[in-house]
Amino acid sequence: MCAGHVPGKCAVNSIGHYGGYLHPVAKENQKENLKGKLIVFKRGFISFCFMVGFFFRPVDIFGHPKTALGENLDPQRTWLEWVFMPRHKPLFYNFMANIKAGLTVALVNVPLSIALAIGSGATPAQGIVSCVWAGGVATIYGSSHFNVIGPTGALSGLLASMVVSYGGGVLAPLALQAGLWMMLFLLLRVNRLLRYVSSGVAHGFGCGVAIVIAVGQIPSALGLKGVAQRETIMEKLKEDYRCLGTISVPDTLLFLVTVVPLLILSKRYNKIPWQIIFTLFGILMAQVLPRGSFVLLNMKYPDLSLNFFAFSSLDLLINPQWFHPRIILYGFGIAIVGLMETLISSVIANNHVSDKSYLNYSSARDTFGLALSNVASAFVGGIPSTAALARTALMVHSGAFSRMAGVVSCVAVGLLCSVLLPLLKELPMATVAAILMVVAYKLVDLNDLHILHVIDTANLYSTIITCAACILTDTFVGLVVGIAISVLLNYADATVSDVVFEEEDEMFASPRTPQPRVFRVLIVQPQESLLFINSEKIKRTIFERSVAFRESLPPETKKHLVLDMSLVNRVDFDGTKALGEIINAHREKGWIVDVLNCQHLRNSLVLCTPYQDLQKLEYMELY
Numbered sequence: 001m002c003a004g005h006v007p008g009k010c011a012v013n014s015i016g017h018y019g020g021y022l023h024p025v026a027k028e029n030q031k032e033n034l035k036g037k038l039i040v041f042k043r044g045f046i047s048f049c050f051m052v053g054f055f056f057r058p059v060d061i062f063g064h065p066k067t068a069l070g071e072n073l074d075p076q077r078t079w080l081e082w083v084f085m086p087r088h089k090p091l092f093y094n095f096m097a098n099i100k101a102g103l104t105v106a107l108v109n110v111p112l113s114i115a116l117a118i119g120s121g122a123t124p125a126q127g128i129v130s131c132v133w134a135g136g137v138a139t140i141y142g143s144s145h146f147n148v149i150g151p152t153g154a155l156s157g158l159l160a161s162m163v164v165s166y167g168g169g170v171l172a173p174l175a176l177q178a179g180l181w182m183m184l185f186l187l188l189r190v191n192r193l194l195r196y197v198s199s200g201v202a203h204g205f206g207c208g209v210a211i212v213i214a215v216g217q218i219p220s221a222l223g224l225k226g227v228a229q230r231e232t233i234m235e236k237l238k239e240d241y242r243c244l245g246t247i248s249v250p251d252t253l254l255f256l257v258t259v260v261p262l263l264i265l266s267k268r269y270n271k272i273p274w275q276i277i278f279t280l281f282g283i284l285m286a287q288v289l290p291r292g293s294f295v296l297l298n299m300k301y302p303d304l305s306l307n308f309f310a311f312s313s314l315d316l317l318i319n320p321q322w323f324h325p326r327i328i329l330y331g332f333g334i335a336i337v338g339l340m341e342t343l344i345s346s347v348i349a350n351n352h353v354s355d356k357s358y359l360n361y362s363s364a365r366d367t368f369g370l371a372l373s374n375v376a377s378a379f380v381g382g383i384p385s386t387a388a389l390a391r392t393a394l395m396v397h398s399g400a401f402s403r404m405a406g407v408v409s410c411v412a413v414g415l416l417c418s419v420l421l422p423l424l425k426e427l428p429m430a431t432v433a434a435i436l437m438v439v440a441y442k443l444v445d446l447n448d449l450h451i452l453h454v455i456d457t458a459n460l461y462s463t464i465i466t467c468a469a470c471i472l473t474d475t476f477v478g479l480v481v482g483i484a485i486s487v488l489l490n491y492a493d494a495t496v497s498d499v500v501f502e503e504e505d506e507m508f509a510s511p512r513t514p515q516p517r518v519f520r521v522l523i524v525q526p527q528e529s530l531l532f533i534n535s536e537k538i539k540r541t542i543f544e545r546s547v548a549f550r551e552s553l554p555p556e557t558k559k560h561l562v563l564d565m566s567l568v569n570r571v572d573f574d575g576t577k578a579l580g581e582i583i584n585a586h587r588e589k590g591w592i593v594d595v596l597n598c599q600h601l602r603n604s605l606v607l608c609t610p611y612q613d614l615q616k617l618e619y620m621e622l623y
Contacts, residue, residue: 102404110128113413116436124424128417145403146392175375177322177335185371294428344387344389352396456573503522505518523562525564531570580609587610
């Protein structure tokens with residue numbers, strides 16, 4: 001009999017326990033209460049969405065989309081137009097170009113989603129489901145017409161360390177938490193604070209993640225057996241060394257004959273989907289050689305199956321075990337990295353599009369789309385997702401016109417994987433390792449590292465420290481350490497973000513123009529160093545003033561921008577990029593641009609292509 005038992009009374013305490021055991025009736029009551037709360041939450045959320053849609057327009061929430069010079073574009077007036085009129089054109093406008101680009105990206109997405117999911121500690125099915133749902137939702141609701149959202153190498157290091165500590169079940173809750181963090185970022189406009197992440201930190205983080213991915217794929221590349229999961233890189237290397245006696249010659253040879261050609265061909269002929277070609281090659285090798293020659297996907301994941309509509313219940317995603325402080329902190333880190341990658345990818349994609357009419361870019365809307373995509377991924381049991389820079393570039397170069405290309409790509413991935421799943425189960429793990437090794441290599445931008453070495457020593461130190469911290473601790477801690485070090489190294493040089501403007505008239509005559517021509521000149525003089533901390537603010541200030549300057553003049557007036565760099569003591573890697581964007585944006589609008597008094601900065605500007613292009617022009621050609 002339990003202590004304190006009263007005869008004739010049920011020995012149930014106030015919370016329905018028998019001596020610490022939850023009574024089945026109490027457990028059932030708790031479930032019913034939770035279901036009731038979930039129903040109320042769902043109804044409230046749906047009602048809130050309808051209220052927002054009824055009382056507010058997209059522009060009221062996300063602000064006006066901007067041109068490269070910061071000018072307001074005509075926004076979509078209603079939510080239906082926002083979704084179904086991409087780039088102010090009918091939904092199926094230029095549809096054949098969108099189909100071609102979408103199918104091309106889908107062929108690359110299938111093997112990469114499988115490989116990157118495995119690299120993140122997830123199952124191949126989770127990678128495919130995330131690619132379809134997260135990619136589809138972000139395509140519809142995000143701002144960029146070209147971003148390809150799905151599993152990426154940038155997040156794989158963070159996710160893999162979480163899986164080692166908490167198991168694969170942590171991935172969907174992490175996706176939900178990352179999505180909620182992004183919603184909070186949207187409300188607080190935190191995307192403006194990403195300027196504190198310098199290019200040096202971003203490159204250091206990329207190098208660290210690349211090493212984490214590469215080390216994690218050594219067992220699959222060599223066919224090692226009996227390798228236990230370890231959390232740190234050094235522990236993983238020790239474990240690989242311990243199991244080196246189990247090396248498989250067929251797996252190793254398949255890895256080598258895949259990784260080297262894939263690396264060379266994908267770099268030289270980047271419009272061809274080599275990943276799917278080498279995936280099929282690996283499957284063919286597995287069929288030709290005797291069974292057991294390779295470690296196959298279905299050996300590691302014997303229960304591999306696909307269900308795109310197996311929705312997780314909210315109570316599983318918000319289980320108290322997933323709200324450990326470390327998990328919440330990593331959800332925050334995943335949100336920061338994911339948002340940073342997505343916003344950068346959007347800007348790069350828009351810069352590479354020849355027809356920039358009605359791109360209607362809004363970083364707030366991109367944040368919203370990415371947040372929704374991660375929440376959607378969580379509810380289908382997927383993993384956190386973000387923009388993939390290489391696949392986004394492929395989408396642009398394949399001729400995509402609007403977001404319909406992304407929709408086609410997601411549908412094609414779902415259909416391809418559903419049809420080819422029996423074939424994909426025969427994929428050797430050595431082929432997956434080769435694909436991931438190439439992904440890791442591409443995370444390291446050797447050209448940018450060379451530029452950092454030449455012009456920006458402080459940022460190079462940030463790169464080295466961030467990479468070392470990622471390797472010695474983990475990728476999230478490495479990112480935080482890198483940001484802190486980068487700000488400390490540069491903050492003293494970037495305390496001022498002021499810009500002085502002057503306007504004047506200029507007379508010009510030449511043999512080509514016998515009649516003197518009058519130019520209206522806008523002189524811009526930054527008052528301090530141009531660094532990652534303040535370069536975006538300075539660029540935005542210059543754009544706002546130049547737009548006002550242009551609007552105050554008759555359309556036929558020739559406009560001349562003079563950038564006076566006499567008071568600028570230092571320009572870092574991000575500063576040179578900002579300067580290049582200022583030059584290009586104004587030249588595209590027909591301005592004449594000059595950069596003066598910058599002799600003391602020539603070492604910093606030696607690799608700034610837009611500035612060097614200006615120096616190649618003869619003075620007469622400018623006019």
